[in-house]
Amino acid sequence: MTIRTIATLTLGAALSIAAGFSLAASRTDAISKAAQSFLDSLDEGQRIVANMPIDTDERATWSNLPVIMVQPAGVLIKDMTDEQQRAAHALMRATMSSQGYAKFAGIMVLEDLLHQMEAQDESRSGPYADALLAARDYGNYALSIFGNPGDASWGWKIAGHHAAANFTISNGRVAFTPTFLGSSPMEVESGRYAGLMVLAHEGQYGIDFMTSLDSAQQKQATISDEAARDVFEGPGRRKSLEKYEGLQTKDLTEEQAHLLRRLVAEYLHNADHDAAYAQMAAIEEAGWDKLWFSWRGPVDPKGKFYYRVHGPRVLIEYNRQNANHDHMIVRDPTNDYGEDWLGKHYKENHPSGAEIRENVRRNIESASENVEE
Numbered sequence: 001m002t003i004r005t006i007a008t009l010t011l012g013a014a015l016s017i018a019a020g021f022s023l024a025a026s027r028t029d030a031i032s033k034a035a036q037s038f039l040d041s042l043d044e045g046q047r048i049v050a051n052m053p054i055d056t057d058e059r060a061t062w063s064n065l066p067v068i069m070v071q072p073a074g075v076l077i078k079d080m081t082d083e084q085q086r087a088a089h090a091l092m093r094a095t096m097s098s099q100g101y102a103k104f105a106g107i108m109v110l111e112d113l114l115h116q117m118e119a120q121d122e123s124r125s126g127p128y129a130d131a132l133l134a135a136r137d138y139g140n141y142a143l144s145i146f147g148n149p150g151d152a153s154w155g156w157k158i159a160g161h162h163a164a165a166n167f168t169i170s171n172g173r174v175a176f177t178p179t180f181l182g183s184s185p186m187e188v189e190s191g192r193y194a195g196l197m198v199l200a201h202e203g204q205y206g207i208d209f210m211t212s213l214d215s216a217q218q219k220q221a222t223i224s225d226e227a228a229r230d231v232f233e234g235p236g237r238r239k240s241l242e243k244y245e246g247l248q249t250k251d252l253t254e255e256q257a258h259l260l261r262r263l264v265a266e267y268l269h270n271a272d273h274d275a276a277y278a279q280m281a282a283i284e285e286a287g288w289d290k291l292w293f294s295w296r297g298p299v300d301p302k303g304k305f306y307y308r309v310h311g312p313r314v315l316i317e318y319n320r321q322n323a324n325h326d327h328m329i330v331r332d333p334t335n336d337y338g339e340d341w342l343g344k345h346y347k348e349n350h351p352s353g354a355e356i357r358e359n360v361r362r363n364i365e366s367a368s369e370n371v372e373e
Helices: 003-041 042-052 082-095 096-119 128-135 202-212 215-221 254-268 273-288 335-341 352-373
Strands: 142-146 155-160 163-170 173-175 181-184 222-224 292-296 306-311 314-322 325-331
Touching: 003 142, 003 155, 003 163, 042 142, 082 128, 096 128, 096 142, 096 181, 128 155, 128 314, 128 352, 155 335, 163 292, 163 335, 173 273, 173 306, 173 335, 181 215, 202 254, 202 292, 202 306, 202 325, 215 222, 254 306, 254 314, 254 325, 306 335, 325 352
Parallel strands: 222 292
Antiparallel strands: 142 155, 155 163, 163 173, 163 181, 181 325, 292 306, 306 314, 314 325
């Protein structure tokens, strides 16, 4: 990076921290009040399901799979009253930026759109297809609160198909990792919503940065000619990447440094902007030149590809599953679930293949019984 770029980033981080401290109390207070309002809207049975201790490993148990495969913990949107749904959305808006909230809400709405598309698919047949169709539902996202909102430290989680985020509020700070997002379809190809893209920039920003590199840099960044099957550190697989790979981003041109910062910011700023600025400042403190960029697959915006940004304070993975389906995740290698702040290590869990198959079997049986009735 050039001296001018480093100076700009450093000044930006400093201003962000200053602004963040002046706003932190009001922002975290707003988040706590929104969470308490959500809990207050629940009945006693729902509150028992939704509110858990902050030290439970359930905080780190989540999935991006449909509910036919994994049932998320907490209260499902579809089991909430209108008042409770409004309170749930108020909590999302309080904790996320407008950009992040739009992405989460858009992914949830995509489930209803998928339901419509698959219901009209004449080739769809069989009990699994029926059960999967039943699972395509905007309401199949669950919220849970960990600890007591307003305490020095507490957290909350939203989880469902293609959208999961874990938030920790601790002494005026907000952690927002891990956060997983995905979209299928990436772009709606036909019908009333043709052209709609919920996750519009993540894939293209990776392409933009990769194509800004010279041939030697691209060769160093490319660690495989084959795209990945999925992100490597998905649910239940954190810290599975044992080393940095690809291109160390220490000798970038000013344009390349800008594109890298833009890419990272796109992911971080799904959270409340103050929290995102603080995370950007943490990356700056660790050193932007400590980041590594790696690529798998062809450099083709319409093909399958994978990229990763990896450093001491951030891990970003993006995987184009196929031409119209993508996954992405953001982690903080030192502070997922606010572990560094809380001084606690959570055991991250995800159902095994056998458990997922059993869940599918039970849901197929349930869907078949509903059809017979």
